[in-house]
Amino acid sequence: MIETRDLHHVYLEGTPMSAVALRGVSLTIRDGERVGLIGPTGSGKSTLVQTFNALIRPTRGTVFVDGVDIFAPKADRRRIRQQVALLFQYPEQQLFEETVARDVSFGPRNLGLPEEEVASRVDDALHAVGLDPGTFGSRSPFTLSGGEMRRVALAGVLAMAPRVLILDEPTAGLDPQGKAEFLRLIHHLHARGNLTVILITHSMDEVAQVAERVIVLNEGLVAMDGPTREVFARADDLERLHLGIPQTAQVLHRLRARGLPVRTDLLTLEEARDEILRVLGTA
Amino acid sequence: MAALDGITLTVARGEYVAIVGANGSGKSTLAKCLNALLVPTEGKVLVDGLDTRDPAAVWQVRQRVGMVFQNPDNQLVATVVEEDLAFGPENLGLPSVEIRQRVDEALRAVEMEEYRHHAPHLLSGGQKQRVAIAGILAMRPMCIVLDEATAMLDPLGRTEVLRTIDRLNRDEGVTIVHITHAMDEASLARRVVALGGGRVVLDGSPQEVFAQVEVLRTLGLGVPPVAALVRALDAAGVRLPGHPLTVDELGEALHRFAAARAP
Amino acid sequence: MELARNLTIGQYIPRESPIHHLDPRTKIAATAALTVVIFVINDFTGSALFGAFMVALFLVAQIPLGYVGRGLRPVLFLLLLTFLLNLFFSGIRDGTPLIRLGPVVITTEAAARAFFIALRLVLLVVTTSLFTFTTSPMALTDGMERLLRPFRRIGVPGHELAMMMSIALRFIPTLFEETERIMKAQMARGAEFQRGNLLRRAKALLPILVPLFLSAFRRADELALAMEARAYRGGEGRTRMKELHFAPRDAVAAGATVLASIGFLVPRWLGLP
Numbered sequence: 001m002i003e004t005r006d007l008h009h010v011y012l013e014g015t016p017m018s019a020v021a022l023r024g025v026s027l028t029i030r031d032g033e034r035v036g037l038i039g040p041t042g043s044g045k046s047t048l049v050q051t052f053n054a055l056i057r058p059t060r061g062t063v064f065v066d067g068v069d070i071f072a073p074k075a076d077r078r079r080i081r082q083q084v085a086l087l088f089q090y091p092e093q094q095l096f097e098e099t100v101a102r103d104v105s106f107g108p109r110n111l112g113l114p115e116e117e118v119a120s121r122v123d124d125a126l127h128a129v130g131l132d133p134g135t136f137g138s139r140s141p142f143t144l145s146g147g148e149m150r151r152v153a154l155a156g157v158l159a160m161a162p163r164v165l166i167l168d169e170p171t172a173g174l175d176p177q178g179k180a181e182f183l184r185l186i187h188h189l190h191a192r193g194n195l196t197v198i199l200i201t202h203s204m205d206e207v208a209q210v211a212e213r214v215i216v217l218n219e220g221l222v223a224m225d226g227p228t229r230e231v232f233a234r235a236d237d238l239e240r241l242h243l244g245i246p247q248t249a250q251v252l253h254r255l256r257a258r259g260l261p262v263r264t265d266l267l268t269l270e271e272a273r274d275e276i277l278r279v280l281g282t283a
Numbered sequence: 284m285a286a287l288d289g290i291t292l293t294v295a296r297g298e299y300v301a302i303v304g305a306n307g308s309g310k311s312t313l314a315k316c317l318n319a320l321l322v323p324t325e326g327k328v329l330v331d332g333l334d335t336r337d338p339a340a341v342w343q344v345r346q347r348v349g350m351v352f353q354n355p356d357n358q359l360v361a362t363v364v365e366e367d368l369a370f371g372p373e374n375l376g377l378p379s380v381e382i383r384q385r386v387d388e389a390l391r392a393v394e395m396e397e398y399r400h401h402a403p404h405l406l407s408g409g410q411k412q413r414v415a416i417a418g419i420l421a422m423r424p425m426c427i428v429l430d431e432a433t434a435m436l437d438p439l440g441r442t443e444v445l446r447t448i449d450r451l452n453r454d455e456g457v458t459i460v461h462i463t464h465a466m467d468e469a470s471l472a473r474r475v476v477a478l479g480g481g482r483v484v485l486d487g488s489p490q491e492v493f494a495q496v497e498v499l500r501t502l503g504l505g506v507p508p509v510a511a512l513v514r515a516l517d518a519a520g521v522r523l524p525g526h527p528l529t530v531d532e533l534g535e536a537l538h539r540f541a542a543a544r545a546p
Numbered sequence: 547m548e549l550a551r552n553l554t555i556g557q558y559i560p561r562e563s564p565i566h567h568l569d570p571r572t573k574i575a576a577t578a579a580l581t582v583v584i585f586v587i588n589d590f591t592g593s594a595l596f597g598a599f600m601v602a603l604f605l606v607a608q609i610p611l612g613y614v615g616r617g618l619r620p621v622l623f624l625l626l627l628t629f630l631l632n633l634f635f636s637g638i639r640d641g642t643p644l645i646r647l648g649p650v651v652i653t654t655e656a657a658a659r660a661f662f663i664a665l666r667l668v669l670l671v672v673t674t675s676l677f678t679f680t681t682s683p684m685a686l687t688d689g690m691e692r693l694l695r696p697f698r699r700i701g702v703p704g705h706e707l708a709m710m711m712s713i714a715l716r717f718i719p720t721l722f723e724e725t726e727r728i729m730k731a732q733m734a735r736g737a738e739f740q741r742g743n744l745l746r747r748a749k750a751l752l753p754i755l756v757p758l759f760l761s762a763f764r765r766a767d768e769l770a771l772a773m774e775a776r777a778y779r780g781g782e783g784r785t786r787m788k789e790l791h792f793a794p795r796d797a798v799a800a801g802a803t804v805l806a807s808i809g810f811l812v813p814r815w816l817g818l819p
Contacts, residue, residue, distance in 0.1 A: 040437075040439065041407065041437045041439065041440075050730070053734060055730050055733060055734060078736050078738075081733065081734055081735075081736055082736065085734065086731075086734040088727060088730065088731045088734070091731065093728070093757055093760075093761055094728055094731040094732060094753075094757050095757065096752065096753045096756035096757050106732075106735055106736075106737070106753065107735040107736050110735060110736030110737055110738075111736055142760075145306070145307075146306065147306070156735060157734070157735065160735065160736065172434075172435065173353075173434050173435060174306075175305045175306045175464040175503065175504075176305070176464055176466065176503065176504055176505040177305055177503035177504070177505075178305075178306065180505070202437050202438050205508065242438070242439055243438075244438070246508065247467070247507070247508035247509055247512075247530055248508055248509075248512050250530040251509065251512060251530055251533050251534060251537075254530055254531070254533075254534030255534055255537055255538065257534075258534065258538045260537075260538070260541055269508070269511055269512055269515055270515070272512060273512060273515040273516055273519065276516060276521070276537065277516070277519055277521065279541070280521060280537075280540065280541055280544065315771075318775055320771060320774060320775055342777050342779070345774075345775060345776070345777045346777055349775070349776070350772075350775040352768060352771070352772055352775075354765075354768060356720050356765070357764075357765045357768035357769050357772065358768070358769065358772035359716065360712070360713060360716060360769070360772075360773060361684070361712065361716060362683060362684055362712065362715050362716050363682075363684055365787075366684060366787070366788075369786075369787035369788075370773075370776055370778070371776040371777060372785075372787070373784050373785050373786055373787060374776060374777040374778045374779065374784055375777055376783045376784060376785050377785055378785065379785060379786060379787050379788070379789045382785070382786075382787040383787055386787060402719075403716065404716075404719040404720055404723075418776065419776070422776065422777070
């Protein structure tokens with residue numbers, strides 16, 4: 001469980017160049033949740049998730065992971081980063097080792113695990129992202145395709161055996177098929193274990209696919225927080241933040257505005273189709 | 284390995300074409316062939332009658348066909364916006380008065396006048412790409428090729444860039460070749476060309492191309508969400524005329540459909 | 547990540563002063579001339595006069611004198627070191643003893659000498675600061691390119707050097723941002739950079755340096771392609787939007803510098819005190 005209390009963050013505080021990123025964020029993310037974190041660029045999303053594993057120390061307020069204050073003087077940073085993993089944007093750019101297996105082992109080695117444990121973690125992580133350790137383990141990460149490199153980077157984070165996985169725009173730059181595969185992978189990882197998933201994205205369609213709960217940040221504050229359907233039903237509020245809603249949901253809103261009695265809290269293509277068919281049948 | 288495998292394609296002056304294809308379909312290679320950054324191993328590319336294989340014509344080709352790349356950071360050379368805009372015209376050896384005039388015009392065309400003296404690294408992604416577009420406009424090209432130029436932008440930046448190219452195409456008659464794998468962006472073009480395995484697989488109006496759901500799927504592309512919904516409704520017996528592609532079009536079409544069925 | 551966004555390169559302070567508007571070539575030449583003057587001046591009177599001259603120039607440039615402190619901060623250690631070295635090892639043994647520390651005797655003369663040399667260093671920093679405060683990096687590279695142009699025939703690649711410098715300036719903030727991001731990504735995988743002995747720390751840098759170099763190479767590749775696409779083919783046949791022109795004010799500034807230099811140098815040559 002991750003809990004923040006009145007989190008504030010100002011970059012370069014006390015200088016003429018200071019910039020406020022967070023201005024009082026209090027929220028709780030429960031174990032096993034699938035959360036979509038959305039908001040316009042500069043709303044503080046990236047700053048917020050970096051406080052979750054102590055990469056950024058907030059200027060005010062603190063973060064509790066399983067009830068432990070991670071900014072307390074004696075907090076074990078490494079253990080926190082093991083529990084709360086963060087995959088940055090374009091993560092394939094962080095690969096550096098000669099082989100895929102060695103790169104994935106970087107995290108577990110840093111945790112000081114024994115060699116056998118490291119090896120089994122590497123195998124597990126590569127399996128989890130759909131790469132066969134026998135085929136890929138000994139290859140150089142730099143000979144792989146973009147999509148494969150990204151999965152190696154994800155494996156590198158999964159090898160920490162985290163309980164929370166934060167993904168910052170994980171599908172950016174992938175083609176439609178690559179995107180769909182990566183989202184399926186996230187679903188699969190969540191279903192496999194009791195993994196909490198926090199997804200930062202600009203794509204409302206991705207949020208609709210992955211998240212059961214949506215948190216909307218705006219100017220460093222939580223603007224909305226609730227079940228995905230409820231948040232997307234507030235199309236006008238989202239539009240005001242230049243965020244929009246999935247296109248299929250937009251169609252439903254448009255029909256409702258034209259006087260057709262459709263429900264607007266539907267997200268998937270199938271749901272939208274059935275709802276339109278229902279209304280047309282009774283129209 | 285053949286990245287392109289026998290492509291025959293004509294883009295007329297003033298067109299707005301989207302070229303779509305999955306990673307590895309050859310679309311980036313094709314883009315680089317359009318302004319002589321790559322020369323085809325077989326066949327030829329003619330730009331305004333100039334053969335890109337002719338070394339003497341290379342600079343004229345590059346003046347005529349400008350290119351915006353994917354990463355907004357890796358194509359701006361100067362530390363000040365207006366200096367960057369001047370880079371292309373300076374390479375063409377134009378007199379300084381003319382360069383100044385073109386820079387002013389280009390800044391206006393992308394609505395970045397107020398950022399004239401800014402440092403590029405302080406701009407947003409969308410603004411950087413608009414500066415890149417302006418840098419090309421200052422060379423007075425016939426055609427701008429955008430090689431996945433929106434892939435790294437947030438939705439706001441994407442909208443900015445798409446609005447800019449649409450206006451340049453409509454108002455200034457600049458030919459636009461927009462290479463992308465975002466299907467909703469492709470649907471904004473007047474013509475869509477789908478590549479697969481280094482060949483042209485589909486070529487037609489967005490309506491025609493996005494009606495080919497199965498073909499697009501085998502190319503690893505999918506269709507814009509609205510087209511997918513139209514397709515699903517179609518399969519369930521709701522046949523809408525005119526292949527709606529946007530939320531507005533579909534809303535309108537469904538509204539008509541409902542009105543026609545009402546007693 | 548916001549940290550790097552706010553990074554400013556160089557110390558340029560934009561103002562609309564006559565010194566800002568000077569041709570960069572004039573300023574490069576004047577700074578060189580004044581540097582020579584600083585090394586020729588060998589007494590306190592000269593230094594004081596020169597200091598007064600610089601204060602006047604700062605006033606004309608509309609740069610608050612407080613900024614000079616900013617320029618001095620990075621060389622403070624060097625300044626102190628120079629002072630102490632000269633204090634103890636100046637070789638001046640004669641004269642009035644000032645302080646006696648066991649076997650070491652510091653004479654008034656040695657102290658004066660050490661102080662004078664430190665002062666010379668300060669004047670040097672102040673003079674070059676005036677240049678960097680009033681000249682944008684862009685103008686600096688332009689000026690450099692033009693000054694080196696005559697040496698093209700003997701193989702000095704003036705244009706290439708200037709282009710390299712300007713690209714470096716453009717990409718320093720980007721690379722800073724990138725370093726920060728890669729560091730954080732590796733920290734998220736449990737990396738620590740401030741632990742262990744020197745060797746361990748150096749090894750810990752590998753996970754940052756490898757991605758950083760790879761990315762820098764990729765950027766260089768892409769930038770080269772983008773430059774080519776914009777019809778770049780080196781300095782040959784290239785014109786500039788902002789041509790450098792010597793204006794009447796450049797003649798005035800050059801004249802003033804020459805006069806001031808003579809004013810400082812002539813008494814010395816004539817052997818006057």
